[in-house]
Amino acid sequence: MARVRAAYGEAFAKDRRDVAAGLYPALEDRPTRPLQALARAMDFLRDAREVDQRRRRGDGTEVRDQTPSEAYPIYYRQNFHYQTGGWFTADSAKRYDAQVEALFSGTAAAMRRRVLSVLMKALKDTDQRALTLVDLACGSGAFLKDLAATLPRANLLGLDLSKAYLDQSRRRSGQPVVQAKMEQLPFADSSLDAVTCIYLFHELPPRYRPVIAAEMARILKPGGLLAFGDSIQPADEPDLQRLLEVFPAFFHEPYYESYAQTDLEALFGEAGLIKIDDDRAFLTKALLFQKPL
Secondary structure (H helix, E strand, O other), X not given: OHHHHXXXXXXXXXXXXXXXXXXXXXXXXXXXXXXXXXXXXXXXXXXXXXXXXXHHHOOOOHHHHHOXXXXXXXXXXXXXXXXXXXXXXXHHHHHHHHHHHHHOOXXXXXXXXHHHHHHHHHHOOOOHHHOEEEEEOOOOOHHHHHHHHHOOOOEEEEEEOOHHHHHHHHHHHOOOEEEOOHHHOOOOOXXXXXXXXXXXXXXXXXXXXXXXXXXXXXXEEEEEEEXXXXXOOOOOOHHHHHHHHHHHHHOOOOOHHHHHOOOHHHHHHHOOOEEXXXXXXXXXXXXXXEOOO
């Protein structure tokens, strides 16, 4: 428990230091409309009962029968985290951030910003106006919003497979978005300066990971950057291994175990990317890769 408390506090301490160092502005997402915030909190609590019932039944696939199109991969049509509606409903998109912050006891945003930290250290001398960056698997737009606040003059775009989540991301971040599969990215070869990707790879079946890593490498310009974030792995924090073992058991993460054993540096290395920086805080780690010149 002492190590858990120390790792928890480290996420906020690193966030505070990076703001003080000028890597990015102080980023908050406080509710500005109290009654709306209260209504969303009540909705979250009501839905939490359904999530718990689904967890007790071990039912993570009910959404497959409700999915409107076969265009979505089978693995994608699940109730990841046992959430109601999977990735397919507006209500799911609205609840997602509250669910994640509750799951990680309020550290989710601070942990995500480890990715922003390694990215901005590499971009600190770059002219934003010449920068084109895509946030891959942008979800409901929390990180895309942070990117927009940090890089207000850059050309930013969010990409996700869920229309409902893209609608939420567009409203939240104010940035353009595009719907597409990660394994078939709609960008030309060597066309982007940077891409970011957070909390995706632990939710992918093993056979998709090298395909998507290769797609990321393909679309980056020579010298381009991939700022990647996901769960820490047991080798990173042996003292937190029991906590990592509980996570997939309670929150329907069918591909987490294989992710935990994946050599990420080797995976992206096979795609042609080289790791140049890394960081971590609490249960998240950030890796910065570069496409060789």
